[in-house]
Amino acid sequence: MSNLPRKHLFDLPDGMIYLDGNSLGPLPKGVSEAVQKTVEAEWGGQLIGGWNACKWMEQPSRVGNQVGRLIGAPAGSVVMGDTLSIKVFQALAAGLQMRPDRKAILSDTGNFPSDLYMAQGLARFKDQGIELRMVEPEDVAGAIGEDIAVVMLTEVDYRTGRRHDMAAITKAAQEAGAVMVWDLAHSAGALDVEIEASGCEMAVGCTYKYLNGGPGAPAFIYVRPDLVETVEPALAGWLGHDAPFAFDLDYRPGAGIERMRVGTPPVLQLAALEEALKVWNSVTMKEVRAASVHLSDLFISEIEARCPMMSLVSPRDCAVRGSQVSFAFENGYAAMQAVIARGVIGDFRAPNVMRFGFTPLFLDDGDIIRAAEIIEDVMVNKLWNTPEYHARKAVT
Ligand SMILES: Cc1ncc(COP(=O)(O)O)c(C=O)c1O
Ligand SMILES: Nc1c(O)cccc1C(=O)C[C@H](N)C(=O)O
Secondary structure, eight states, X not given: OOSOOOGGGEEOOTTOEEOOXXXXXXXXXXXXXXXXXXXXXXXXXXXXGHHHHTOXXXXXXXXXXXXXXXXXXXXXXXXXXSOHHHHHHHHHHHHHHHOTTOOEEEEETTSOHHHHHHHHHHHHGGGOOXXXXXXXXXXXXXXXXXXXXXXXXXXXXXXXOBBOOHHHHHHHHHXXXXXXXXXXXXTTTTSOOOHHHHTOSEEEEOSSSTTOOOTTOOOEEEEOTTTGGGOOOSSOOGGGBSSGGGOOSSOOBOSGGGGGOOSOOOHHHHHHHHHHGGGGTTOOHHHHHHHXXXXXXXXXXXXXXXXTTSEEOSOSSGGGBOSEEEEEOTTHHXXXXXXXXXXXXXXXXXXXXXXXXXXXXXXXXXXXXXHHHHHHHHHHTTTTOSHHHHSOOSOO
């Protein structure tokens, strides 16, 4: 039994077992009040003066340092802003610029579609011969040829939970002369990431999942400190300029990681995130990871013992698994709706994947056993087999 849970730090609806923190983290206590203060005292009270009096302009790097601490990045190497898709674009563009003699981006078929779409968008842009090459996740290391400019991977597969070997792939990429970009969307706040130690050139990630920043919370970007001064940002926004309020007609990149900023920071979202990050104050990522492995292993053994009709899609070996567990079931969509209706919140990913996320700050063994009992009831008694559970919702 893990002694990690800090349920008292979250506002979770009574009776709900929330196994979807890998998609949208729950509301940490204190966030509503912090946002209300930012709205009323700062925005309402200071109006335009808030940019100086409340240090809104410094939020992206201040919060970036707090996120950086959780992914093993040194102070001054992470900045917040925009959506993750935008940060992927920025990192890809910077990576291509670092290898001007190469044209190919390598990724895998398990990557989240938006990351692949960003690469495809870049490849279409002005017909410069840029190409996105996709291989199966297992084949990435062998596919890093000498023509690859950038290897861009999401460490943990959003659908299967399969985890890439960050150290080995980064090494292979760099030995082949490619730039390595990691997407940590399903890692930050879940795994004990050591991004600086990995040596990768860049990393990006979101904060609405395991970091509990709330819907629409901004993304982050890390650039290796020894390289950042060489980056000429493709998204050359005014707040990444060296002197935004000089209003120069020509772009001049800002100092260090500041250049990866684009436009106005999302002040209210950053206020929510900054408060939400306080839940990490008294834990280490190693403790979180150990508890996540324990909860995930427990869930796998409970489900396999109770529900033979569900087959494990995620790796059984925790060393190559993130913080989610996925099972395939032919009627997975309807089954997940029936499970959700009984208070266990997971989600579904086409074509047949029932996905469950393990977020040890607010889950314990009792939650896992109770969730398994409810899932067993739904599966064994085919409680999913009604028209209402087959009707598709618009999103998630
Ligand atoms: C790996 C990964 N990349 C990109 C995205 C898209 O991020 P955003 O909607 O913040 O641009 C997500 C999740 O939505 C994701 O899981
Ligand atoms: N970003 C999301 C959203 O705006 C709406 C619904 C879901 C999401 C997600 O983050 C999905 C998530 N990346 C996934 O792994 O499926």
